[in-house]
Amino acid sequence: MSGKSACSCEICQGKTMLDQERPSSCGCTPGVEEEAEAFSPKKEIMILIPGILVYVTALVLKLPFRWELTLFITGYVIIGGDVVWTAIKNILHGRFFDEFFLMSTATLGAFAMGEFPEAVAVMLFYKVGELLQDIALNRSRKSITSLMEIRPDYANLQVDGETKKVDPNAVNIGDIILVRPGERVPLDGIVSDGSSMVDTSALTGESVPRSVKPGDEILSGMINKNGLLTVRVTKRFNESTVSKILDLVENASAKKAPTEKFITKFARYYTPAVVFGAVAVAVVPVILYNIPAFSQIFTHEETFSEWIYKALIFLVISCPCALVISIPLGFFGGIGAASKRGILVKGSNFLEGLNNLHTVVWDKTGTLTKGVFRVTAVVTSNGFSTGDILGFAAQAESHSSHPIAQSIRDAYEEKIDESAIQAYEEISGYGIKAQVKGRTILAGNDRLLHKAKIMHDTCNVEGTVVHVAIDGIYAGYIIISDEIKPDAKRAIQGLKDAGVKKQIMLTGDSLEIAKSVAEKLGLDEFYAELLPQQKVQKVEESIGRKTGKGDLTAFVGDGINDAPVLIRADIGVAMGALGSDAAIDAADIVLMSDEPSRIPVAVKVAKKTRMIVWQNIFFAMGVKGVFLTMGVFGIATMWEAVFADVGVALLAILNATRILKSKL
Numbered sequence: 001m002s003g004k005s006a007c008s009c010e011i012c013q014g015k016t017m018l019d020q021e022r023p024s025s026c027g028c029t030p031g032v033e034e035e036a037e038a039f040s041p042k043k044e045i046m047i048l049i050p051g052i053l054v055y056v057t058a059l060v061l062k063l064p065f066r067w068e069l070t071l072f073i074t075g076y077v078i079i080g081g082d083v084v085w086t087a088i089k090n091i092l093h094g095r096f097f098d099e100f101f102l103m104s105t106a107t108l109g110a111f112a113m114g115e116f117p118e119a120v121a122v123m124l125f126y127k128v129g130e131l132l133q134d135i136a137l138n139r140s141r142k143s144i145t146s147l148m149e150i151r152p153d154y155a156n157l158q159v160d161g162e163t164k165k166v167d168p169n170a171v172n173i174g175d176i177i178l179v180r181p182g183e184r185v186p187l188d189g190i191v192s193d194g195s196s197m198v199d200t201s202a203l204t205g206e207s208v209p210r211s212v213k214p215g216d217e218i219l220s221g222m223i224n225k226n227g228l229l230t231v232r233v234t235k236r237f238n239e240s241t242v243s244k245i246l247d248l249v250e251n252a253s254a255k256k257a258p259t260e261k262f263i264t265k266f267a268r269y270y271t272p273a274v275v276f277g278a279v280a281v282a283v284v285p286v287i288l289y290n291i292p293a294f295s296q297i298f299t300h301e302e303t304f305s306e307w308i309y310k311a312l313i314f315l316v317i318s319c320p321c322a323l324v325i326s327i328p329l330g331f332f333g334g335i336g337a338a339s340k341r342g343i344l345v346k347g348s349n350f351l352e353g354l355n356n357l358h359t360v361v362w363d364k365t366g367t368l369t370k371g372v373f374r375v376t377a378v379v380t381s382n383g384f385s386t387g388d389i390l391g392f393a394a395q396a397e398s399h400s401s402h403p404i405a406q407s408i409r410d411a412y413e414e415k416i417d418e419s420a421i422q423a424y425e426e427i428s429g430y431g432i433k434a435q436v437k438g439r440t441i442l443a444g445n446d447r448l449l450h451k452a453k454i455m456h457d458t459c460n461v462e463g464t465v466v467h468v469a470i471d472g473i474y475a476g477y478i479i480i481s482d483e484i485k486p487d488a489k490r491a492i493q494g495l496k497d498a499g500v501k502k503q504i505m506l507t508g509d510s511l512e513i514a515k516s517v518a519e520k521l522g523l524d525e526f527y528a529e530l531l532p533q534q535k536v537q538k539v540e541e542s543i544g545r546k547t548g549k550g551d552l553t554a555f556v557g558d559g560i561n562d563a564p565v566l567i568r569a570d571i572g573v574a575m576g577a578l579g580s581d582a583a584i585d586a587a588d589i590v591l592m593s594d595e596p597s598r599i600p601v602a603v604k605v606a607k608k609t610r611m612i613v614w615q616n617i618f619f620a621m622g623v624k625g626v627f628l629t630m631g632v633f634g635i636a637t638m639w640e641a642v643f644a645d646v647g648v649a650l651l652a653i654l655n656a657t658r659i660l661k662s663k664l
Helices: 041-060 065-092 099-112 116-147 241-254 258-289 304-318 321-340 348-356 364-368 386-396 403-412 446-452 488-497 511-521 532-544 563-568 581-586 598-632 638-656
Strands: 004-006 016-018 155-159 162-166 176-179 189-193 196-199 210-212 229-233 343-345 357-363 374-380 421-427 431-436 439-444 464-470 473-481 502-506 525-527 552-557 571-575 589-591
Touching: 041 065, 041 116, 065 099, 065 116, 099 116, 099 304, 099 638, 116 638, 258 304, 304 598, 304 638, 321 343, 321 348, 321 598, 321 638, 343 348, 343 598, 348 357, 348 552, 348 571, 348 598, 357 364, 357 532, 364 502, 364 511, 364 552, 374 386, 374 403, 386 403, 386 421, 386 431, 386 439, 386 464, 386 473, 403 464, 403 473, 439 446, 446 464, 488 502, 488 511, 488 598, 502 511, 502 532, 511 525, 532 552, 532 563, 552 563, 563 571, 563 581, 571 598, 589 598, 598 638
Parallel strands: 357 502, 357 552, 502 525, 552 571, 571 589
Antiparallel strands: 004 016, 155 162, 155 176, 176 229, 189 229, 196 210, 343 589, 374 473, 421 431, 431 439, 439 464, 464 473
């Protein structure tokens, strides 16, 4: 059966489960039954056809009882022999109460009562229903998998002036590959020659192509649209973006949502309960009829065999497969729907957690603002010139990867002589201390100069201020401006509309800048001039202030320098973190684009998924409850029982796949 199989390893002990439910320690191959081939509808149908022919022959021909019984048994074995055999194996492994046990008990019981045609028919319809479920499940899995069909088949490796088509795993860092128009980029790298438009939709969900030119980073999974590109590889395939994305999607459903855990526990107790309930249906009425005080409630004396027949119907109806299949599939579909929109969710528990967001804590730089800084003003002091300040600051910041440092180097424009830098120290949360041409340079925020006890100007300006001191003398400051992202306000409002009660911004930037951004975006609170450890502290305070038991706090950051906060939050969201190892490792949800407005989209996917999952729960339990009652009172036959089991499961699965095509 596609997606669902019985595993007999020591860990699973014969348990029948979806592939994504297997524990990580299970040594079995996911999605493959023991000594079985991949799911094939044609193969299943070819097995059923001979059984159906034998069954129809026994029904149509007027044969002696012995031959009729032989044909019915033969048809039963062909159609449902694997079900009975699986039930026996599971019992030997200590698993008594599953769908195989229920169907085997019900149909063999019908045989024992002489209801040969009905016994075979029930097993036949059960198998047909399972086949339809498998087809629906297989299509759903394929449609989800197709969302991330970005694994490259080959790489065009340049060796000694020749181009060879090789496996991407055979390419090393520093190798040169060619990417022709229409081909998928196989590995992460830097464009060394050529320019083109690339389709990033498989990674980011964005349909608008991006342009790349020499010096630009290009990531595996992108599709080259028009130009010929020469790329220098910077990561091996198993460390590349496409490999990490595939790993995230394939393992996303390993972490179960609370609803899934509830249903798993529920089914564990529910199935034994209905088995004992079936025994009670078979035995209790017969006992009560012989007690004068109760005999008046029966309209006529029903035989023991009639009550056994009702008990068998009870067993067929009670099978919980509609729940145990459709609910994990619902979350799997939700993860797929999010992936389609460039949102990678590491587990269904995090997807469900988005429904319970109470507080969202935002990082500022690179998250709510573009993080693209440029120098807008240089203010001098104590006789130093603009060139002095920019020159010494650029050399002091020459080893820093921070966007602010890059903006200062860009503004300086001249080539930096790194040999002039004798010492370099990056002081986290403060700035840089360096020895340049024998002079001591301090470049950083207000706290750095306070720490060094250097008198300096107090700046009330909109923008990031980098103070510069040379040999203990204040030289002036550089104003660097950042812009709010165009969709940031829409993201804040979208979360408010989704029911998020509080939104907070954290930044290491100045109080004036933080206040300006917070007011423009309509944030509830903001905290400025924070060190990295203070950001963690603020998130912990937010978690401690939760008003409800299920309220969760999410932190949204750029994922590069926010790893500790991403890990500490209930849900860590790394935004615009395509290709960032720190983000993918630390975050629970990774947004492949640089748009904060994807967060409300993720919440909408989560709410849609939860709605469909609970629809399936109420639908399955409601229908089963009705048919169980009908079965006890003799209104439902085995035919209705099969619909209540297989039909409900199929409808629930089809409902679960709706999330993939839903418009949010």
